Amino acid sequence: MVIQGSSGRDRAAEQQRSFTAAFRTAGLGVEELWTEYFGVGGDAGFLEVDAYVHGMTALSARDRDMLAHVVNEYLDLHADARRAAYSRPFRNPRPTTPPLSALVELVDGVHLAAPDRLPVIAHAAGTALGVELTVHLVDYEQRALRPATGTGAPPLDLDTTTAGRAFRELEALATTDRSPTLWMPLLDGIERLGVLEIGVPEPEDLRDPGLRAHCRWVARLLGHLITITTHYGDGLDRTRLTENRTPNAELLWSLLPPRTAGVGDVVVSAAVEPRYDLRGDVFDYALSETAAQLLILDAAGDELVAATALAAYRSARHAGGGLLEQARSLESTLAGRFGAGRLATAVLAELDFDSGRLRYLNAGHIEPLIMRGGTVADPLGAERHAAFGLGAEFEVVAEDKIHPEDWLVFHTDGITATPDPGGEPFGLERLIEVLRREAGSGHPPPETVRQVVTAVREHHRAVLRADATVMLVRKLDRATAPRRPEDERR
Structure with a gap:
């Protein structure tokens, strides 16, 4: 029951009368009441509670509600309401709460x-x-x-x-x-x-x-x-669109996964620009209980190459192929579909959640970064293969290790190459500065990604025309990881 009335004083008095009646019905002693009340976080003394029970003092709304909770729980557990019996239990067909x-x-x-x-x-x-x-x-x-x-x-x-x-x-x-x-x-x-x-x-x-x-x-x-x-x-x-997408942007947006997803203590978040005229950048990922498979790809403004490359990557991944099989599928598909001269750079990676083992293959792409302890550790600088579309052979996969609270940052050259009105590119140092600032902010991963894109937009001071993509992978510790519903019940 919720008490509604005209004034806080009237509601408090009515609540006290209601409490006194329920307390007598419950048959509790004041000492037992105070012990249970103290156990759920109450801090009023025994004498104050005793005086409230007998209508001799007032308590705060918080304390009144805690005492009411104790009495109501006792009544729920001990009330013996008699009802007509059925031959078997029946569920209520409509919700009652x-x-x-x-x-x-x-x-x-x-x-x-x-x-x-x-x-x-x-x-x-x-x-x-x-x-x-x-x-x-x-x-x-x-x-x-x-x-x-x-x-x-x-x-x-x-x-x-x-x-x-x-x-x-x-x-x-x-x-x-x-x-x-x-x-x-x-x-x-x-x-x-x-x-x-x-x-x-x-x-x-x-x-x-x-x-x-x-x-x-x-x-x-x-x-x-x-x-x-x-x-x-x-x-x-349409509520979310502020302008119409071009046909090439519609093609690529229809292929992209959700911008943010997480499993356990690993979160992946990404953003692509320009939102309404995307031409050649794509990202992808697949999450399981134990690992994440990751892709960022730049097809140099060619949406058909980007879409075909993404399909080839997913085909190999769905078939259970590892990084080498995925890379070979990309290469053979682009060569077979487009012939020479249609290229794409990419990074393909696999992250094992338990061990933090990161395996990756860089096909002519910008080196990903690792943020650790608020600073940029060495980039993932293993020898790069040639870009897809040049007939390269893929034989070697590099390895590194990701620790809890590390940030793994993939991006295309549209992030660092975007110029200001004077022609100065955004650059790697500005990207690192935004990441350092975000490392101390406590923002969730998708907000960090948004801040990176916002910084690039503000540097450019105009609508972005060249593709720019950033994908952030964070391995969180248990205190930072989003809680599961079952965690919230504990």
């Missing part, structure tokens, strides 16, 4: 629904939960959060608003400037899609851990549904 009702609203509502209706279905789920839900999706440039409701509401800036901070830092944040609101990251796995705006009835609800957990469940399911429905409709995708 708000959080389950909200999840059912999403699951049932999305069945045969157009993607455009998902924001309306989310609002209905919020009603079942007793809150008001509004979906905001991040644009593909990752500069603003745009409401998916189509009401014409202005976008929310990613760098200057509380909603943007919740997105950047993957943290639920509260605001009370207009009405009490919780801003919760909207994720598919760990890929950032936007934020969920959660309007709550009263400011006290913002501190309710149960409500936060329920909203987190809804946000996670909603994130999956957004990704799924985007595959068969353009309604939500």
Whole structure:
């Protein structure tokens, strides 16, 4: 039961009367009550609790709620309510609790629904939960959060608003400037899609851990549904587009994996530019329980070579081929399809999660970097093979080791070669400086990738025209790794 009233003093008095009645029903002693209350984190003394039980003093809302929790748990465990017996147990066909009702609203509502209706279905789920839900999706440039409701509401800036901070830092944040609101990251796995705006009835609800957990469940399911429905409709995708993609960009974007994914303590995050005129850069990865297989490739502005090379890589990988087989598949496919003169540089890699063993093959590409302890360790400088398309033989795979909290950074030359208006390239030193700054920021990997791309854009001071791609792989320690749902229940 939740007490609602006109003033905080009236609500406190009514809560105390309700507590006293429940305490008498439970048959607890004051000493036992105080012991259990102390065990769940209460810090009021025995005499204060005794006085509160007998209506002789007031306590803070936090202490009142903790005492109510102790009594209610005791009643739940010991109440002996008699009911008419059935011949066997029957399950209730409809959900009886708000959080389950909200999840059912999403699951049932999305069945045969157009993607455009998902924001309306989310609002209905919020009603079942007793809150008001509004979906905001991040644009593909990752500069603003745009409401998916189509009401014409202005976008929310990613760098200057509380909603943007919740997105950047993957943290639920509260605001009370207009009405009490919780801003919760909207994720598919760990890929950032936007934020969920959660309007709550009263400011006290913002501190309710149960409500936060329920909203987190809804946000996670909603994130999956957004990704799924985007595959068969353009309604939500149009919310995220600020301009039309060119045909070559549509081809390559349709082939790319999610921009961020993670397994255990390893996270992969990437970004490609220009978002609307991508021509020759692609990245790829495959994650299992034990390893990550990785690719970054630059086809020098030739989208057909990039798409063909990506298909050849995946074909060999799906067949169980290792790095040498993957490289040979790339080489033979490009030579057979295009003949001489159509080239691509690439790095192919495999990372074993348990040992940290990194095996890689560099085909004419820029050397990847390893950030360790906030500084750049030696680049992965093993001898480079020739670029794909030149008929090279691939016989040798290099090795290195990745330690917990290392950052493995792949990039194309579009990152370092992008010039400012005076012609000075962004350069390796600026890239390293951004990575060093991010190493001390505590930002999650996708935010680090966003900061790299933002720095390149600001250096160029114009719309990027040449392809620029960065892919970051972080092996996190347990304290930094995103928690699994089962971890949050402990």
